[in-house]
Amino acid sequence: MLKICGSGSIPEKHGDTPRHRMIGQTPRGCRLGTGEFLGYTDSAIRQVRPGNRLGNKRHRDGLMAIISFRSDEIHCKIVYYGPGRGGKTTNLITIHKALGDQVRGELLSIDTSGDRTLFFDFLPMDLGSIGKFRIKISLYTVPGQVRYNDTRKLVLKGVDGIVFVADSLEARRHNNIESLQNLEENLKEQGKSTTSLPVVIQYNKRDLSGSKVAVIPVEEMDRDLNPQGQLPCFSASALKGDGVRETFKKVCMMTVVDVSTRLLKDKGMSLTGS
Numbered sequence: 001m002l003k004i005c006g007s008g009s010i011p012e013k014h015g016d017t018p019r020h021r022m023i024g025q026t027p028r029g030c031r032l033g034t035g036e037f038l039g040y041t042d043s044a045i046r047q048v049r050p051g052n053r054l055g056n057k058r059h060r061d062g063l064m065a066i067i068s069f070r071s072d073e074i075h076c077k078i079v080y081y082g083p084g085r086g087g088k089t090t091n092l093i094t095i096h097k098a099l100g101d102q103v104r105g106e107l108l109s110i111d112t113s114g115d116r117t118l119f120f121d122f123l124p125m126d127l128g129s130i131g132k133f134r135i136k137i138s139l140y141t142v143p144g145q146v147r148y149n150d151t152r153k154l155v156l157k158g159v160d161g162i163v164f165v166a167d168s169l170e171a172r173r174h175n176n177i178e179s180l181q182n183l184e185e186n187l188k189e190q191g192k193s194t195t196s197l198p199v200v201i202q203y204n205k206r207d208l209s210g211s212k213v214a215v216i217p218v219e220e221m222d223r224d225l226n227p228q229g230q231l232p233c234f235s236a237s238a239l240k241g242d243g244v245r246e247t248f249k250k251v252c253m254m255t256v257v258d259v260s261t262r263l264l265k266d267k268g269m270s271l272t273g274s
């Protein structure tokens, strides 16, 4: 269900940092993990306290596509979901690096008992606006390991669009299937499903096909994860940057169209711009 907010914590202008300051201070000695190999340093990924942002009213209530009249923004939430070690963080870091300073917010991290949830906001300049409202998109990753399901549920609250990052390694086949089932179960608790939301599937680590490690053929991944063929799928190598942009562009487009369609129905607004 859509909710319109009279005011909110979204900064008046992009580039302001009050929201990030509200969340917490940069901790000393925060560890980086996979960011390191992509050239991200401690200062580029800021760690914030768990609970503050993820536990705010919007996420608790599971509301979708927040509208802030104060900042004239419609806020959409896209979550990168999938098995642990599949490449979600690599996707997010690659996207963050590719976006210009003018449109992207700071890359933030919440440490959730050993694994991290990364997120940042950005203004997609090429997706136009809805009525007088600018569109703002937040990208999130979830921790993939089975034991972090509570965090995944929290991150999924209020989701407007999903990228399911599947691991092409044969050894991870079962983890892909299990993670997709887990996504359906968690969405069901919010009264949603992968058929009611914009969902894009990414077959990641395709750079490993032809190498010594066994890789699942794309057709088999289709049979496992997209048997009806109704979801858009992209082959990718997040490590090399291949397919990351295409996946990201598709989910943004689908999400903005879906949100604007719902708004149009509810409030008589329309999507304008290019």
Ligand SMILES: Nc1nc2c(ncn2[C@@H]2O[C@H](COP(=O)(O)OP(=O)(O)O)[C@@H](O)[C@H]2O)c(=O)[nH]1
Pocket: 034, 037, 082, 083, 084, 085, 086, 087, 088, 089, 090, 091, 141, 144, 204, 205, 206, 207, 208, 236, 237, 238, 239, 240
């Ligand atoms: N060969 C290859 N390795 C990748 C690719 N994407 C991610 N990785 C590696 O897989 C590991 C897990 O990646 P990460 O992004 O942390 O996965 P996450 O747990 O889903 O966030 C890291 O060592 C990455 O370097 C890819 O496209 N190809």
Ligand SMILES: [Mg+2]
Pocket: 088, 089, 090, 116, 141, 142, 143, 144
């Ligand atoms: Mg990760």
